[in-house]
Amino acid sequence: MVNLKVWEKLRNQFTAKKVTLIAVSKTKPASDIQELYNAGQRDFGENYVQELTEKYAALPKDINWHFIGHLQSNKAKYIAPFVHLIHGIDNARLLQEIDKQAAKNNRVIDVLLQYYIAREETKYGMSMAEITEVVKHKADLPNIRICGLMGMASNTDDMAQVRGEFRSLDSFFVLLKMEYFVDHPEFSKCSMGMSGDYEIAIEQGSNMVRIGSLLFGGRTYAK
Template sequence: MGMLERIRQVEARIADACARSGRNREDVNVIAVTKYVSTETAREAVASGLRHIGENRWQDAEAKWLSIGPDAVWHFIGHLQTNKVKYVVGKFAYVHSLDRLSLAEELDRCAAKLGITVDCFIQVNVSGEQTKYGLAPEQLGAFAKRLTDFPRLRVAGLMTMAPFEAEAEETRPVFRGLKRLRDDLNRAGTLGYEVKHLSMGMSNDFEVAIEEGATWVRLGTVLVGKEG
């Protein structure tokens, strides 16, 4: 199947999920996750109209970024080591994996040097899986309060990864839990502004995530395929 056909099929599934849940299609944004494909395929994705590109390791993303650069909006979606922050800030518009103060400090420091602000998603381990990164849900409030010390960071939203389930429906409580955490954070007013976004849902469960309020879905294989 070609990329345009995959895009068409995914778009139809997103539209159906929005219709089922009474949401507007324009409220759901798609990140094309290109970590498993070549630079050429990533470039084809952008040429096919996929404006937002997601990568999870700078070592793998560098060649793609050098080739595509500002033709795409870049999202860093993987665990970010502090010693790689200097490569990411200024190139990636969004960091989806803010999960510790040491990372916040380095992001803020690098952003200040460039005179920019970095949009971040706080990663929350809603499912409690030991193999997943992210804050425990009960840590979110205190962590968000500490982030007010870093003026170069703006919390765009919350992010989570659901366990891989054979039945996508089984991921629903995880996505519902992240939305509840975002709403609680906004009610508390900790950050002084509204946190709007929910980065959740991948190739195997994005429809359920959309039904539960996802505003960014991170789609790899189902959208751009897989090579190698």
């Protein structure tokens, strides 16, 4: 069940702050996505490749599909023809594979590099040194466009910790922009924040937020 009142409130709030709202529609039926699309939403996020490809085939083609989950290199080929933005680039090998698949589809694919900011082993991401190394060699990947950074804070009730983690991502984003992307306006996306912490994320510099449960309710997983 889509909560259109919450969506409208968030859309107005985010538009005023120039923040992109990504509706995280994983495990939700195409009918829910269509309802939100009819209201005006165009950016949707999915975590699973098969689910994303099925929804892409079934829904309007002007949807901006964001892949926000952990992407395995051998599955990049399935979303390369149409994906709008890949958020979670967490290693250099994956970036090389996406570049290869983008070339096969005569595309330049927009990506975000995932910076590891959480104090959790279950989270993915690259270190500051690893991201810097990738950025230094970005010219070797002509079918990739690095558009910014993405990060996920620790799953904790300690909002001071979350705030600090988001602050570290924003600081690194600004540093990279100044050092390597000063003449690249496409490097403009700082993606952090979800339903439980988006207000803190925006406060700390996020301009792209992933909202799922506030819009669609709880997740429905197969047993």
